[in-house]
Amino acid sequence: MLRLGGLNSISLIQIRRLSSFPLLFPSLPTPPSFSSSFSSSMAAAAALPPPPLAKKVKHEMEMFGDVRSDDYYWLRDDSRSDPDVLSHLKKENDYTDLVMAGVKSFEDELYTEIRGRIQEDDISAPTRKGQYYYYKRTLKGKEYVQYCRRLVTNESSVSVYDIMPMGPEAPAEHVILDENIKAQEYDYYSIGAFKVSPDNNLVAYAEDTKGNEIYTIHVINAENGSAVGKPLVGALTSYLEWAGNDTLVYVTMDAILRPDKVWLHKLSSDQSSDHCLYHEEDEMFSLALYASESKQYLFVSSDSKNTNFIFYLEISKQEAVLMPLTTRVYGIDSSASHRGNHFFIKRRSEEYYNSELVACPVDGVSEVTVLLPHRESVKIQDIQLFNDHIVVCEREGGLPKLTVYDLPTASEAIGRLQGGREISFIDPIYSAELEESQFSSKIVRFSYSSMRMPPSMYDYDMDMHISVLKKTETVLGGFDASNYVTERQWAVASDGTRVPISLLYRKNLARLDGSDPLLLYGYGSYEVCIDPSFVASRLSLVDRGFIYAIAHIRGGGEMGRQWYENGKLLKKRNTFTDFITCAEYLVENKYCSKEKLCINGRSAGGLLIGAVLNMRPDLFKAAVAGVPFVDVVTTMLDPSIPLTTSEWEEWGDPRQREYYFYMKSYSPVDNVKSQNYPKILVTAGLNDPRVMYSEPAKFVAKMREMKTDDNVLLFKCELGAGHFSKSGRFEKLKEAAFTYAFILKALDMIPPVSSL
Structure with missing residues (x-):
């Protein structure tokens, strides 16, 4: 697991669906001014109660003769049930709601606009497996997906022109699993792995009902949905494979959520009798499981950030013995x-x-x-x-x-x-x-998108060398890709490194004279590539004259392995200075001004935002830090926290003097200063296993204590969600609408301008 996530594009959990509504300002060449509203909003600001202040309880930590004071350490509650902690988080949420109440109607309008771009009743591009086509269906008004299949009527070999039959003459659609029904009794519901058995008779799926990323595996009959055996608990969703039609292989985690054991389970047996294929005892290593494309082998890898070694299991032999494929050699x-x-x-x-x-x-x-x-x-x-x-x-x-x-x-x-x-x-x-x-x-299938082109699925014939479009995500509301411009620019860091920047803007609204508002996104960790892909919710900013930019900073993987190596461990500060360099480049080259520059990052990208806010608060007008990893030293000194031991090779081990002081030099919580800061929104999830809610809570508390400005600082903690916010597709759009409403308010771009 990684401290990752974002409104942008990485990975793992993301809804790239959007909506459409008439543009608020469809014909204005420049953003409107609301000076009169701004005056009235200042009066409203004076009437607001002061923000909640966390109590201070003296707590000191000493390492290498260095004493760090953390008066808000008490906010950490591993059980997430302490009444004082929950009371404080609720007060923060109430204050955020109060401050944003003045634009609640606009936020709702923005949500309706975003949601209106979605074709709510839709299906994914079908994938053929044996005698079935498998696909996901979304229904109008429903938060979650259905997992469906249809029989194949054409038994010829799969070709680039293979199309699933539709209409009244086609084989009936069969709904294998309906998430909407499953989610009814939960505040949070997410299905991770969904694996069909080789003979297409059974389905194994993993569900999370809290947002803590600890999954329960269920096996059902694909035809009638009846349960097969008892559920398997404590699993990691990503690592679930069939080894024949009656055997599953899966991975479980230890007390700090490190994937440490891989198991073989016979469907006819109880989980207590499962055979442990491998137990990784080294706290620096975590297990992964995946199948070969041939489906003849399963591979188990034991991975640290720099090293791994691989075992294999030949499925047909059913000997339940892992054989070594590569050896463990550092690096x-x-x-x-x-x-x-x-x-x-x-x-x-x-x-x-x-x-x-x-x-x-x-x-x-x-x-x-x-x-x-x-x-x-x-x-x-x-x-x-x-x-x-x-x-x-x-x-x-x-x-x-x-x-x-x-x-x-x-x-x-x-x-x-x-x-x-x-x-x-x-x-x-x-x-x-x-x-x-x-x-x-x-036929190889691939997905393609750009910042102006919606996600599309293509089938490429490797013999004929032709691509055929199978599915393009529909964007409603008169969306026309030709109205948008994408481009790449390069900022030059102080050491001469050229840092790429991806840009999106609407060609008939952008003036490119320094007066345009701009939102700059960054991540820069774990060798993750933040490629310039399509996210429809961005249109609600771009269609209002915003330029959207992605800084592909060191610490990510966009420019190769060395790009990552030069933004980690004792070179981590390159990540932050690269981002600042990109921001300065955009200002100097008239894409925006400091007064119109907003920044956003999530998880490890939230660390980025926290660090640059401490380093250059004068450079930005507003900032959004989502589930930010901001208490770096304290977290990395505590091996009882999930991810810590496995990430010493990413951030460094602060039990070593050199890493301790280097981390302390940029850790956002440790570097909050008595200075002016821009307008800031910080978010968290109470059940987040990747970044504990207490990190952003402490960051906000300390910043409230020390900052010297009157700019708003808001903290919103989702009490029923984890790292990736709420689980429903529309609920996630509400988060986007809230974030964009905050940004637009910060720039006085919505009427009425309230108390920001």
Whole structure:
């Protein structure tokens, strides 16, 4: 697990659906002024009660002769049930509601606008598995999805033109699972893994009903929904695989939520009798589980931030014994797959830091053949194997690219890959990712979007070299991609490093003379790539004249492995100075001014926001820090907190003097100063296992104590959610509407301007 997340694009949990409503200011060439409203809002501000102040309880921590005082340490409550803590959080929420009450009607209008861009009744691009098409359906007015399937009527091999039959003559749609029904009795509901058995008769799915990312696995009959056996508790959602039609392999976590054990479960047995395939006792390492595209092998990897080693399990043998594939050597990091008589391994080291691709015989794993050598300017990010092809996802110049290579037959010798065909894309900056495809097919599926082009699914015929569009996300409300401009700029850091910036703006509203409002997003950790993808909710800012920008700062992975290495451990400050450099570049080049510059980051990106607010508060008008990781030293000194031990290789181990003082130099809680700060919104989730709610709570409390300005500082803690906010698709849009309402208020861009 990582401290990640965002309104932007990473990863794992994201709803990229949006709505449409008539633009508030459809024909205005410049943002409107509300000076009269502003005057009345100042009077309203004087009438507001003071913000809640957390009580101070003396607490000192000493390390290396250095004493840190933390008068708000009492806000940490591992049980999340302390009455004083809950009372304080509720007071913060009440104060936030009170301050934002003046624009509640606008916030509601904004939410209606965002939601109105969604085609609420829709289906995902179907995926064919055996005799069925599988897909997800959303229903009008419903928060959650249905998992559905239809029988295949055309038994011919899957082709790029394969289309699921629809209409009255098509096979009936079968709803396997309806999240809307399951979620009725919970405030929070999320399904993670959803795995269909090889014979299509059963489904295993993992559900979280609290937002704490601890999942329960259920197995049901795919046809009638009846339960098969008892649920499996304490699981990690991402790591669940079938090993035949009657066996599951899954991963559980220890007390600090570190994935430490992988289990084999027979459906006819109780969880207490499950066989532990491997127990990782080293607190620096966490387990991962995945299946080969051929579905003949399962791989278990034990990973730290710099090192991993891999075992494999041959499914057909059912011996329940893991065999070693790679060895544990510090600095060597690998991932594996299988095809024919060979394992394919992508591996990285200090020598080949952008990874190389090799193959080894199944019956002789030490005999390695290099298929793609290491290249300084090209990072191998992922691969997808097929019977006759391999698709390699690479990164070059800060952007992904997909390259297809032909493979020799299983009986032919395997050697260096030659003559790859790169799939071409439309926009100058974009996002492209490999999607699940059938191993026996000649079709690879990939997703594509850009900051102005909605997400689309394509099937690419690797023999015919053609792409066919299978599905484009519908954006209602008269959306026209040609009305928007995307571009890439490069800011130059003080050490000469060129930092890419992705930009989106509406071409008939942006003046690019310094008077435009701008929202700058950043992350910069864990080697995560924040690619310039489409998020429809941004239109509610961009259509009001905003420029939306992403700073691809060091600590992320956009520019290759070294980009990450130069923004972690004792080089972490590069992440923050890169962001400041990007902000200064945008001001100097008239994309905005300091008075119109807003910033946003989430989780580890919230650390970024907290750090730059302490370093350069004069540079920004407003800031949003979502579930921010801001108490770095205290957290990383406490191995009882989830993620700490596994992340010493990301941030450093402050039990060592050098790392302690370096972390302290940027940790936001430890660097709040007596100075003016911009307008700030901070959010948290009470059940968050990645960033404890107490970190942002302490940050806000200390900032309220020390800041010298009258700018608003708001704290909103979701009491029934975790790291990724609320679970419903519309509830998530409400969070976006609230955040955007705060930003627009901060810039006096909505009537009436209230008390910000």
